[in-house]
Amino acid sequence: MYRASEHRPTQAVVSLENIKHNIKLYQNKKASHQQIYAVVKANAYGHGAIPVAKVALEAGVDGLCVATVDEAIQLRKAGLTNTPILVMGLTLPYGIAEILYYDLTITVSDLSFFEQAFYQLKKNQQENLLKDNQLKFHLKLDTGMSRVGVRTKEEVLAFVEGVKDYSWLDWQGVFTHFATAGGGPLSYIDYQWERWQDLIPYIPDFVSLRHFDNSAMGLHPAIGDHSDIIRLGISMYGLSSRDSVPDNLVTDRQIAAYHLDKDSLRSTNPNSELNLKPAFQLLSELSYVKKVEKGTRISYGASYESPEDEWIGTIPIGYADGWLRAYANIPVLVEGYPCPVLGVINMDQLMIRLPKEFAVGTEVTLIGQDGNYNNHPSLLAHMAGTISYEMLSCISERVPRVYI
Numbered sequence: 001m002y003r004a005s006e007h008r009p010t011q012a013v014v015s016l017e018n019i020k021h022n023i024k025l026y027q028n029k030k031a032s033h034q035q036i037y038a039v040v041k042a043n044a045y046g047h048g049a050i051p052v053a054k055v056a057l058e059a060g061v062d063g064l065c066v067a068t069v070d071e072a073i074q075l076r077k078a079g080l081t082n083t084p085i086l087v088m089g090l091t092l093p094y095g096i097a098e099i100l101y102y103d104l105t106i107t108v109s110d111l112s113f114f115e116q117a118f119y120q121l122k123k124n125q126q127e128n129l130l131k132d133n134q135l136k137f138h139l140k141l142d143t144g145m146s147r148v149g150v151r152t153k154e155e156v157l158a159f160v161e162g163v164k165d166y167s168w169l170d171w172q173g174v175f176t177h178f179a180t181a182g183g184g185p186l187s188y189i190d191y192q193w194e195r196w197q198d199l200i201p202y203i204p205d206f207v208s209l210r211h212f213d214n215s216a217m218g219l220h221p222a223i224g225d226h227s228d229i230i231r232l233g234i235s236m237y238g239l240s241s242r243d244s245v246p247d248n249l250v251t252d253r254q255i256a257a258y259h260l261d262k263d264s265l266r267s268t269n270p271n272s273e274l275n276l277k278p279a280f281q282l283l284s285e286l287s288y289v290k291k292v293e294k295g296t297r298i299s300y301g302a303s304y305e306s307p308e309d310e311w312i313g314t315i316p317i318g319y320a321d322g323w324l325r326a327y328a329n330i331p332v333l334v335e336g337y338p339c340p341v342l343g344v345i346n347m348d349q350l351m352i353r354l355p356k357e358f359a360v361g362t363e364v365t366l367i368g369q370d371g372n373y374n375n376h377p378s379l380l381a382h383m384a385g386t387i388s389y390e391m392l393s394c395i396s397e398r399v400p401r402v403y404i
């Protein structure tokens, strides 16, 4: 295996092929009028924003979504200049000059943004940056997430009136976000859909992009096709937003070795019909191997005591790499054996129990398949009481990404 660092073997291996495959599944499923925007915020959920954005565009997506203006600028600077980039989070007006310079599409929740942005440009004698239809934006509607966005008919009407004062605006879209598509009461989808339908008639006809699909809503049988854009995030990375673990990956053998509760796993599995392929593997190697006697204390706090003589392996990964202390109950895979972590996870290293002696340099799989076992991100997230979104986006910058 190619090594990103000569000095430390811990690395994430990202399959761009699988990302393409997952995009294709949505391309084949979507309605013909629908566009797909690849969501590459948070370093593409840990996969690496620039390579993922490039491969997604190669696969034919129509645009990109990020959370912040700085993320968008990073993509523009990497040469991705010919594609719309929608910044989905709210941004401050002080950076308006850069937003214009990099041709970004921003999200707005109220009129004061335009007023302050104009004031900012005036202060710097940069009003000449503003030409007609210069600033692209989408209006955010809050239909039940209660995060950001305009909430009532009155607010929409006031907004529609107010934007007429600004000739330099290019109002391209309007969107909302569903709170329960990935889990929670399904009836809440109907509630949000109704609120969307209540507000949309007050949006002017020229605002042509009206969208609400994320990965999960893109598959919604009744509503999904009504969104002009699918903002494709977690499924592009091969994972279900409900963190369902594909049935065939949860074998009796795995359930026993991982002390899994079969019933609670089943309840997370609505049998997603798509054949998504996870794109992220987290690999390392044994950096040190030794035999310890019964009664040996291991790790900070002397948190583990060997009940008998044991083979112990050390792995150069820790919580500063994003392999959090909360993952201490997740076994790692060595030559097809699930090996438990012993004691607490350190900042840069952790210790595991080996079934027998292995050579230093033996490959270790933290996320991914090895032999009969599969450390599938959704399964691990389930075990650690989190979600795969969090687990992958928290793998830190210290871990080099390698692309296959």
Ligand SMILES: *Cc1c(COP(=O)(O)O)cnc(C)c1O
Residues within 6 Å of the ligand: 039, 041, 088, 177, 182, 213, 214, 215, 216, 231, 232, 233, 234, 235, 241
């Ligand atoms: C992150 C995000 C998405 C993508 O959601 P997935 O569940 O990962 O597909 C879509 N829309 C908004 C507004 C988001 O913040």
